[in-house]
Amino acid sequence: MDIYKLEAWYLKNQRKLPFRESKNSYHIWVSEVMLQQTQVDTVLPYFSKFIEKYPTVLDLANANEEELHKTVEGLGYYRRFRMMHQAAITIMRDFKGVFPDQYEHVRSLPGVGAYTAGAIMSIAYNQPFSATDGNVIRVLARYLGDDQDMRLEKNKKRMDIYQQQMIEKATPWIYTQAIMELGALICRPRQPKCDLCPLQEHCQSYQQDIQDQIPLITRPLKTKVYHYITLVIEDQEAIYLRKRHEELLKGMYEYPQYESESLNFVLNELEQQGIVLDIYEEKTAFKHVFSHQTWLMDVYHARRIKGSHPEWIRISKHDIFNYPMAIAHRKIKLTSIIW
Ligand code: SF4
Known part of the structure; x- marks a missing residue:
């Protein structure tokens, strides 16, 4: 992959977002939890309100659960915030109130999965840990021309292994955000803007004109x-x-x-x-x-x-x-x- 082109594109074209203004691991954690299942535009006012109300891990650990729910009312998937509250309590108890900087410790926090741990480690601490979510899978599957069903764990895992190989050659804090930003702005689910894409030259889907067929995701079970x-x-x-x-x-x-x-x-x-x-x-x-x-x-x-x-x-x-x-x-x- 043209990692350097991708990183250069990001540094020039990234959106100005409040959680990208520092490498504060607590802020990055909050933003990554909010961005799960929720659009950036929806998250922005909630993020500012949340950080104002709970500026530190200690404030979050001491939060009244009902007030916490009220602060995030409207974002949906409330379990993630209950887990976050538990994680803040764990940080106070097991890590002396300091957000951990070891992958295993971050991953051990309630509600923190591989994606969130990878995002925090790479963005906040510049460590080469992959963060592979649906947007990243879309970009990688298109770039590689991989037409397998990305609903299946084995295929997602394959994308994650590739992502890990890439981040080990890259500048982690830039690469993680760059590929996320590319998925949000250029390699969008529909009508990707291939003409503006820094990966176009070697993108298999672009070369075969099959962008709209990849990623293949079979329909979920009926709700x-x-x-x-x-x-x-x-x-x-x-x-x-x-x-x-x-x-x-x-x-x-x-x-x-x-x-x-x-x-x-x-x-x-x-x-x-x-x-x-x-x-x-x-x-x-x-x-x-x-x-x-x-x-x-x-x-x-x-x-x-x-x-x-x-x-x-x-x-x-x-x-x-x-x-x-x-x-x-x-x-x-x-x-x-x-x-
Ligand atoms: S060239 Fe098009 S399909 Fe390929 S990665 Fe870029 S935006 Fe996505």
């Missing part, structure tokens, strides 16, 4: 679809929420919801627990797609007549923005307060 009856239950100036303990969105708040397609079934179940609701508005249908499941929510607005569930938490309607809520439910509007 599971859940039907919910979702209840926005008002009680004068109050509203009811529930804190999730399920693995998906654990620790986030939601309106009470029940897996069913029948409102009557849910109301009957609640009545048997002594809870009576008055549904005062026709349903509104909402859909939210996660990576492995889809929620189809029939949302009903109700008034509480009597009873309550032990999992329901009664809060003032006006405090609702103080509670970390998943976007799946945040997009449901209350009718009687101004949004």
Whole structure:
């Protein structure tokens, strides 16, 4: 690969991003965690807010989990931030509060996989450890003209081995960011800008004009679809929420919801627990797609007549923005307060 052309291209064309302004390993860790599954433009305001609120590992270790959720509300995949909190506590306990600079130590932190460890080691410490994510795989598979199915681990592994060979010949902090930036700006999923690409000369896909066929990624298994009856239950100036303990969105708040397609079934179940609701508005249908499941929510607005569930938490309607809520439910509007 034309490593030097790639690095020179990066140094000239890189975007100005706040987490690239220093080699602070904590900042790089935060940015890499946020950038997993999330676009750079979406991450930028969250990154600044996060670093302002938790400027050091110590601040993150001492974070109140609910406030932490609130800070990242809207980014999705909240488990990554719970793991980050655990990792910060681990750094305080096992590494005297100093972000580790050995690969094995970084990799041992909760939630830190091979990609994140490689990114931190190469960008913050200039060490030759590969960081191979989907964007890098796309660039490498196209460059090499590799038409194998990149959903399969063995093929991803092959790309990672190649990436490791390249970074060992390169300047690690530049190379890692350069190939990521090339994937984001030039070798994009659709319509790559090959005319502007520093790798064009030896790119197999370009030479064979097969860029749009590579990488081959077979379709994932179908996502599971859940039907919910979702209840926005008002009680004068109050509203009811529930804190999730399920693995998906654990620790986030939601309106009470029940897996069913029948409102009557849910109301009957609640009545048997002594809870009576008055549904005062026709349903509104909402859909939210996660990576492995889809929620189809029939949302009903109700008034509480009597009873309550032990999992329901009664809060003032006006405090609702103080509670970390998943976007799946945040997009449901209350009718009687101004949004
Ligand atoms: S020449 Fe085109 S397909 Fe090949 S690496 Fe560059 S942008 Fe991607």
